[in-house]
Amino acid sequence: MRSAIASFTLFRPESPLRNAVGIFLLTTLFYFIGAELRLVEALSLFWPLNGVMAGVFSRYLYLNRLRYYTVSYVAMLMYDAVTTNWGMASLVINASNMVFIATVALLVLRDKRLMRAAQxxxxxxxxxxxxxxxxxxxxxxxxxxxxxxxxxxxxPLFADWFSEQFSTGVLIVPCILTVKIPERFIRFRPEQLLPVLALIVSVAASVIIGGAGSLAFPLPALIWCAVRYSLPATCLLTFVTGAAEIILVANSVIDIAVDAPLSTPMMFSARLGIATMAICPVMVSVSVAAINSLIRQVSLRADYDFLTHVYSRSGLYEALKHEGAHRHSRFLTVMLLDIDYFKSINDNYGHECGDRVLASFAQKVQQVVGEDGLVARMGGEEFAVVVNSGDAQHGFTLAERIRLSIANHPFTWRQQTLYLTVSIGLGSGKSESWELTEVFNRLMAEADDYLYRSKKAGRNRTSARLSADLIVAEPERGA
Known part of the structure; x- marks a missing residue:
């Protein structure tokens, strides 16, 4: 049920009728909301329609067609025809709404085409x-x-139009561009709600203290939200805060007039101040998101080997730490694998061929191991596999499957067939979660010893100690 809600979308590129109906309904709904927020004069205190529709047309590239803009314009005219007596003035007023919507949408889409906001x-x-x-x-x-x-x-009309359109645009458009339905229910710990609590307290302080400076009181709390929460959540909280301040100022709940009657210049200044404040937490949130993305990329490059796409040595240790935090005792098998005579491949066919062999080898090992274990490149042509094997015999059986799979699947390079073999050494033992890394290091040393025995015995072998006996699996004759 939750996944169905998360995947729901009002617009679809293959459904023109659905899109037209959706645009008509959205336009009518937010026209109604704006009309209900009108002051004594005919103009609205807070006009969300243009920001919402500009965000919608900016977000969905396939909606930028003349017919869809026309549907929105017609919806505005129809609402005015039913609820006002503006007559021909309605044509110009609603055309100005469409100018805002189309200008923002086309400029944002121009950015998308130029890939200026790719990340x-x-x-x-x-x-x-x-x-x-x-x-x-x-x-x-x-x-x-x-x-x-x-x-x-x-x-005065120009000042009122400009300040209202600019402030609501800055508040609403980022919200529409980033909003999404969560794919799963998010649980908040009490301490995670502290930025929101600080935001509520700061708005309350604006009401109690008053004065022009009180409009900036929520800014530190909004920046705290930008650091702690996601970009969509920050945009939503910024919108709610800015809209609330505009409404509170207009109704003199937040008193910035200082015992003078609220005038158009004061409302103009308040709106611009709120719009300027609103962009700060959004910019901080975008910067934090970019930094976090960079950190994830750096971490990914550190944890995974670029050439073979399996874990690096450091990545393997990080994965083991994660495993140790989520599991109890287990029987561990550590394998060390070394591609036989790999240097001759580089010498005879070049390093490009050698790189392709490493990547193909790692893919084949990962395919055999599957979800049962971790595969890592330890350096050069040496790889490690860590599995929860149950007992030493199961680990040995998996190692043999890897060895035989490599031997039975030759590698093709520029119409030449290369037959690869691998030598394997195993170390097995029981480990508690709290000592997983230490046990791994000990088993690695044991596996390294048995890998040396496999090479000394002629390569293409798996060597391990099962109970008290040394077991060496040799290739079949003729293989």
């Missing part, structure tokens, strides 16, 4: 500028269309 869902600073440009264009047309439907003249 991140948004570029916060560039998005800030796009909302600024779109708000200016929208305000020019919107203020012209609004002149005459209320008592304000052009410049």
């Amino acid at each position: 991140e869902p948004i570029n916060a600073l560039r998005l800030f500028n796009y909302c600024l440009v779109a708000a200016l264009l929208c305000a020019l047309l919107g203020a012209t269309g609004s002149d005459g439907i209320d008592s304000l003249t052009f410049w």
Whole structure:
């Protein structure tokens, strides 16, 4: 049920009718929300429609078709025709809404085509500028269309349009671009909710203390959220905080007027201040996400061998530490594998061939071992396999399967067939979880000793001590 919800999407590239209906419904819904937030004047206090639709068109490349923009515009006109008496002014006012939506969407999509944001869902600073440009264009047309439907003249209307469009765009567009339904239920420990608690307290302090500076009170808490939470969560919390502050300021719950009546310049300043504040935690969150991604890449390169795509020596030790933290006692078998006469392959066919042989060998060993153990390249042509074998005999049997699989699957290089063999030494013993690394080191030394015996006995052999006897599995004659 949860996975079905997580995979749900309102839009699909192969369903034009579904997309058109979705756009019409979203436009109508957020037009209604914005209309309900209107002040005494005809203009809205907080107009989420343009930010939401700009985010939707930016997020889904296949929606950027003239027909879908037209559906959104028609939905706006229909809502106005039913609820207002603006007449022809509605054509211009809603055209200004479409100017904001299309400008932001086309600029974001231009970035995507140029691969400027290949590693991140948004570029916060560039998005800030796009909302600024779109708000200016929208305000020019919107203020012209609004002149005459209320008592304000052009410049106050322009200031109101611009500040509202810019602030809501900066708050909403990042949220729409990053929002996603969690694939699994996330449990929070009490201490993980401290940034949200600090955010609530800071907004409460803004209400209690008041003054223009109080609008910046939530900023430290929002930056704390950006460091502790994911980018989508940070964008959502920033949106909720900014929207709440705008509504609280407009209703004089947060008093920035200092005993003077709230005026258009004050609302203009408050909105711009909130928009400027809102971009900071988003930028921090994007930076933190980029740093974490870089750390994961560096860790991945350290833990895995680049050539063979199996664990590196250090990666094997990290995997064993992880295993030790999640399992109880087990019987461990450690194998050391060495490709026979590998130097002659490099000498006769070149290092490129040698690299291909190493990669193919590692893939074949991993295929035989499967999910039952860990495979690592220890250096050069030497590999290690660690398995929870149950007993020494099972470990020996798996080692023989590896040896025979390598011998029976020749490697092809530039129309030449190379027959590979491998010498294997084993070490087996019981280990408790708390001493896994120490036991591994001891078994590695034992496996190294038996690997030497396999090589000395003629190679292409598996050597191990089962109970009190030395066992050496030799190749069949003619193999």
